[in-house]
Amino acid sequence: MAEQEEDFSQLPLPDRFAHKLWKVRKEGYEEAARLFEKSPDESDPVFRPFVQDGSIWKGAAADSNVAAQQEGLGALCAFLKYGGQQSASRSRPHTIQPIYEKGLSSTRPAAKANALECLLLYVEIDKPDLVIEELLPALANKQPKIVAATLAAITSIFHNFGVKLVKPQPALKALPKVFGHADKNVRAEAQNLTVELYRWLKDALKPVIWEELKPVQQTDLEKLFEKVREEPPPKQERFTRVQQAEMAAAEATADEVGGSEVMVEAEDEEAVEVEAFDFAEPQDVLSKVPENFNEMINSSKWKERKDVLDDLFNVLRVQRIKAGAWDDVIRGLTKSMKDANVAVVTAAANCIEKLALGLRKDFAKYRSTVMGPVMERLKEKKPSVAEALSAALDATFASTTLTECMEDIMSMVVNKNPNVKEGVAKFLVRCLRTTRDIPSKEEQKTIAGAGTKLLTESAETIRAAGAEVLGTLMKIIGERAMNPYLEGLDDVRKTKIKEFFDTAQVKAKEKPKPVAAPPKAAATSSALGKKVVGGGKKPVARKAVAAAPVEDAAPAPRPTAKALAKPGGVAKPGLAAPSGLKLGGLKKTSAASPQPRRVISPPTSLDDDDEPAVASPSKFGMGRGLAGRPLARPAAMPMSPPPAPAALGMSAIERAELEELRAEKERLTGLADSLRSSNAKLTAEITELQNQNAQLIEDHTRDVLQIKAKETQLTRARGECDVLRTEMESIKKETERYKREVNRLGRESIGRERDDLSRGRSTYDDDNAGGIYDDEPVRFTANSRSESKSDLRSVPGLQRTGSGTSNISSGRPASAKPNNTRPMSGFTNNSLSPSDEKENANGFENAMLARRKISPSLAQQPQSGSMSPVRPPIVTAESGIGGSTENWKRAAEVTSQLKARIEAMKARQLPRNQ
Structure with missing residues (x-):
C-alpha cells in the first residue's frame, strides 16, 4: 500500500x-x-x-x-x-x-x-456575457435546487459587477418564465434577482417584464422595490483584470507626480443610466404602417388626416423600432406640421416623438427635415399642442448632438413670434441639461450671445428663459469661463443668472486639467535633498513634501529676538555641523539686519570639496526670519535644496513656530469657509427676500389697479344715476306742466261756452219777453242726454233734410222769419220721426264737438264724479255752418230755444212720474 x-x-x-x-x-x-x-x-x-x-x-x-x-x-x-x-x-x-x-x-x-x-x-x-450565456440553460433544469442555486449565482454576479459590465438583457428575458416555476424557492430567488436588477435599472426594468407577471407577483415586487428605492445608487464592488490594470497604471502615474493632493483614488462610479430601450428587441413596424397613409395624409378632410395619424401612432407604440426607409412617413409628418387644424398637428407631433424614441440614432438623418417645422409651430398657445411639440423636439435631440442642432436652434431663437422665441429658448435649456458633450468655444459664444439678447426682450417669460440659458451654460463651463460673457450686465440680471446656475442640473461638466508632472530638475533636486538627510534616515514621505509649499499661502508673523537661536543651535542635535561653512561674510551685515542667520540654507552635500550653497537675498532685504523666506524651492534655482531637509535642520522653537503658523492657517481657512458659507446663506436669503418683495410689489400694484378700476366704475355709475335723476325730475315737471295746461284749457273752454250760453239766453229772453229760465244755467249731462234726445220730435222747426242731417229753425212762424236768412245746413222745418230725431241729435252733438275739435269719446269721459258737465254746442265760423254774425246769432237763438223746450218737457214729465 x-x-x-x-x-x-x-x-x-x-x-x-x-x-x-x-x-x-x-x-x-x-x-x-x-x-x-x-x-x-x-x-x-x-x-x-x-x-x-x-x-x-x-x-x-x-x-x-x-x-x-x-x-x-x-x-x-x-x-x-x-x-x-x-x-x-x-x-x-x-x-x-x-x-x-x-x-x-x-x-x-x-x-x-x-x-x-x-x-x-x-x-x-x-468575458462576462459568455459566462451569463452559459449559465442560463440551467434555468430550464428539471431539478428545482439547481435552478434556485443558479439564480442565486446570477444575482451575486450582478451584485458584484453591476449591469454596466454584465449586460442584463439575457437574464431579463428569462425572468418571466422563472416566475412561473412550481417551486417556491425558485420563485423566491427570482424575486431576489429582480430586486437586484431593480437596484441598478430602477423603473426601466418594469416595461420589460411587468406585463408578463401576475398581479400578485407585481404587488409583491412593488413592496420589495419600496425598500431599495430610497437606497443610494449601487456601486461596483469587484473589478475585472482590465479595470485593475487601469487603476494600477493610474496609481503609478500619481506616484510619479508625487504629493497627496494628486493621489489617485478610486473614482465613484456614476449612476448607471439605463432605459427600457436598451433591453428591448427591435420590431419591424414599417410593414404595419397603413397602406393608404400618403393618400389619407393629403385628404381635404381633417378628420381623415387625424385618423390616419392616430393609426400610425398605435403602430409606433413599441419600445424599439427596427431601422428602415421612413422617408415617406417623415414627409407626411412634416407636412402635417403646417396643418390648419391643431388636432392634426398634435397627432403628428406625437408620432414624431414615438418614431424618434424608437429609432434613436437611426432617426438622426431625419433631424434636419423635422426640427425646423416643429419649432415654427411652437407659436400655438394651446398648452396641449405646445407640450406635444416640445416632447417631439426632445425626442429628436436625443438622437443627435448639440452641435448638429445648434444651427436650427440659433435660427429660430430670433423668430419674431414671442411664443416661438420662448419655446426655442426652453428647448435650448433642455438640450444643455441633457447633453454629455461640452460645447466648443464657438458654440459657447453663440449660446451666450443668444441668451444675452433674450435678456433684453419685453416679455418676462422670454427674459427668464434667457437667464436660464446663461445659468445652465455657466453650470457646464464654470463661473470663470462665463465671466467674459456676463460683462456689461446689471446686477439684477446677474443675480437671476446666478439663481439658475445654483439650481441647474447638467450631465456635461468641464473637468479640471490634470496636474503636470514636475520637471526633471525638480526630481534631481529632490534626490539631492534626500542625500543631504542621509545618515541612515529614510526618505521624507511625499505628504510632507507636498504639504510644505502650501504654507506659502499664509503669511507668518515676524519672530522676535528672543525666539532666535544661536548659529550653533540651528543644526539638529546628533548631526555633524556642515563643514566648509563660513559665516564671516554674513556677520558683516549684522549691523544692517538683526537676523542674518535666517537666510542660511543647508548645503547640498556633506563633502568638504563642494562649495557651500548660499541662498540668494530676498528683494525685500534680508533678516525676515523663518516666516520671511519661502519654504519651497524657487523655480529659478533648480539646484537649491528642497524645503523638507531644511525643515529637519530647524530648531525646536522654529518648528513650534511653524506648527503654530500651520494651526493659525487652518483656523483662518476654517473661518474663511464658515464666512463663505454664511455669506452664501445670507445671499440666498437676500435673493429670496428680493423675490418676495417683488412679488408683494406686483400684488400691491395689481390690487391698486383693481381698486382704481372699481372706483372708476362706481364714479361712472353715480354720474349715470345723477343724470337719470335729473331726467326724472324734468319729466315730472313736464308732466305737471302738461296737467296744468290741460286743466287751464278745460277751464277756458268751459268759460267760453258758459259765456256763449249766457249770451244766447239773454237774446232768447229778449225775444220772448222774458222766460222762466233767466237765472238757471242750461246743463247737459250724460244721464239726461237720452231724455233730451227722445223729446227732440216735439221741438218745432226741426225737419229732416235729404242729406240725413237736421235743420234748426228759430221756432218762430215762417212768416216772421226774415227773407234774407238761410237755414243751417242739414236742418229743415219738416217734421221728424223718432229715429230721425235721434240721428239729428247725434249729428248735432258731433257738430258741436267738431267745432271744439274734441272727439266724441273724449267728450263722454266724466270730468269729476258721476255728474260731469256737457259742454253746450257753440257755433263758430270755423265749424263751417255760417259765415256771418247774424247766422251765428240765429244759431245761438235756436240752440237756446231748443234747450228751453227740453227743460220744459222735463218739467212736464216730472208730475207724471210722481
Whole structure:
C-alpha cells in the first residue's frame, strides 16, 4: 500500500486528476492548488498542461466524491486566480455546466462557496456575457435546487459587477418564465434577482417584464422595490483584470507626480443610466404602417388626416423600432406640421416623438427635415399642442448632438413670434441639461450671445428663459469661463443668472486639467535633498513634501529676538555641523539686519570639496526670519535644496513656530469657509427676500389697479344715476306742466261756452219777453242726454233734410222769419220721426264737438264724479255752418230755444212720474 501511495505521488498532476481513487484525486487537487499559489507568474510550466487541455477541470468540478469535489473546486479557483486570461478562456467551456449542476447545489458550504468564486473569477478574467450565456440553460433544469442555486449565482454576479459590465438583457428575458416555476424557492430567488436588477435599472426594468407577471407577483415586487428605492445608487464592488490594470497604471502615474493632493483614488462610479430601450428587441413596424397613409395624409378632410395619424401612432407604440426607409412617413409628418387644424398637428407631433424614441440614432438623418417645422409651430398657445411639440423636439435631440442642432436652434431663437422665441429658448435649456458633450468655444459664444439678447426682450417669460440659458451654460463651463460673457450686465440680471446656475442640473461638466508632472530638475533636486538627510534616515514621505509649499499661502508673523537661536543651535542635535561653512561674510551685515542667520540654507552635500550653497537675498532685504523666506524651492534655482531637509535642520522653537503658523492657517481657512458659507446663506436669503418683495410689489400694484378700476366704475355709475335723476325730475315737471295746461284749457273752454250760453239766453229772453229760465244755467249731462234726445220730435222747426242731417229753425212762424236768412245746413222745418230725431241729435252733438275739435269719446269721459258737465254746442265760423254774425246769432237763438223746450218737457214729465 505504501508503494502505491509513493507511486501516486510521482504521477503527473493530470493523471492524478483522472485517477479512479478519490483520495488520489483529492491529493492531486491539493497539490495543484499549492503549486499554483507558489508560481511566480502565469507563464510558469505548472499551468501548461492544464491550459493545453481544459477538459481536465471538468472532472475536478464534477467529482463524484464530495470531499474531492470541494478540493477540486478550490484547485480550479487557484488556477483561475494565478493562471491569467488563458486559463479562464480554455477551461470555461468545460467547467460552467459542472459548476452549476454539482457545485452550486452541493451540500458542503465550502464547495458551494468555491463554485461561486469560480464563476466570479470567470467574470473577472474572461468575458462576462459568455459566462451569463452559459449559465442560463440551467434555468430550464428539471431539478428545482439547481435552478434556485443558479439564480442565486446570477444575482451575486450582478451584485458584484453591476449591469454596466454584465449586460442584463439575457437574464431579463428569462425572468418571466422563472416566475412561473412550481417551486417556491425558485420563485423566491427570482424575486431576489429582480430586486437586484431593480437596484441598478430602477423603473426601466418594469416595461420589460411587468406585463408578463401576475398581479400578485407585481404587488409583491412593488413592496420589495419600496425598500431599495430610497437606497443610494449601487456601486461596483469587484473589478475585472482590465479595470485593475487601469487603476494600477493610474496609481503609478500619481506616484510619479508625487504629493497627496494628486493621489489617485478610486473614482465613484456614476449612476448607471439605463432605459427600457436598451433591453428591448427591435420590431419591424414599417410593414404595419397603413397602406393608404400618403393618400389619407393629403385628404381635404381633417378628420381623415387625424385618423390616419392616430393609426400610425398605435403602430409606433413599441419600445424599439427596427431601422428602415421612413422617408415617406417623415414627409407626411412634416407636412402635417403646417396643418390648419391643431388636432392634426398634435397627432403628428406625437408620432414624431414615438418614431424618434424608437429609432434613436437611426432617426438622426431625419433631424434636419423635422426640427425646423416643429419649432415654427411652437407659436400655438394651446398648452396641449405646445407640450406635444416640445416632447417631439426632445425626442429628436436625443438622437443627435448639440452641435448638429445648434444651427436650427440659433435660427429660430430670433423668430419674431414671442411664443416661438420662448419655446426655442426652453428647448435650448433642455438640450444643455441633457447633453454629455461640452460645447466648443464657438458654440459657447453663440449660446451666450443668444441668451444675452433674450435678456433684453419685453416679455418676462422670454427674459427668464434667457437667464436660464446663461445659468445652465455657466453650470457646464464654470463661473470663470462665463465671466467674459456676463460683462456689461446689471446686477439684477446677474443675480437671476446666478439663481439658475445654483439650481441647474447638467450631465456635461468641464473637468479640471490634470496636474503636470514636475520637471526633471525638480526630481534631481529632490534626490539631492534626500542625500543631504542621509545618515541612515529614510526618505521624507511625499505628504510632507507636498504639504510644505502650501504654507506659502499664509503669511507668518515676524519672530522676535528672543525666539532666535544661536548659529550653533540651528543644526539638529546628533548631526555633524556642515563643514566648509563660513559665516564671516554674513556677520558683516549684522549691523544692517538683526537676523542674518535666517537666510542660511543647508548645503547640498556633506563633502568638504563642494562649495557651500548660499541662498540668494530676498528683494525685500534680508533678516525676515523663518516666516520671511519661502519654504519651497524657487523655480529659478533648480539646484537649491528642497524645503523638507531644511525643515529637519530647524530648531525646536522654529518648528513650534511653524506648527503654530500651520494651526493659525487652518483656523483662518476654517473661518474663511464658515464666512463663505454664511455669506452664501445670507445671499440666498437676500435673493429670496428680493423675490418676495417683488412679488408683494406686483400684488400691491395689481390690487391698486383693481381698486382704481372699481372706483372708476362706481364714479361712472353715480354720474349715470345723477343724470337719470335729473331726467326724472324734468319729466315730472313736464308732466305737471302738461296737467296744468290741460286743466287751464278745460277751464277756458268751459268759460267760453258758459259765456256763449249766457249770451244766447239773454237774446232768447229778449225775444220772448222774458222766460222762466233767466237765472238757471242750461246743463247737459250724460244721464239726461237720452231724455233730451227722445223729446227732440216735439221741438218745432226741426225737419229732416235729404242729406240725413237736421235743420234748426228759430221756432218762430215762417212768416216772421226774415227773407234774407238761410237755414243751417242739414236742418229743415219738416217734421221728424223718432229715429230721425235721434240721428239729428247725434249729428248735432258731433257738430258741436267738431267745432271744439274734441272727439266724441273724449267728450263722454266724466270730468269729476258721476255728474260731469256737457259742454253746450257753440257755433263758430270755423265749424263751417255760417259765415256771418247774424247766422251765428240765429244759431245761438235756436240752440237756446231748443234747450228751453227740453227743460220744459222735463218739467212736464216730472208730475207724471210722481
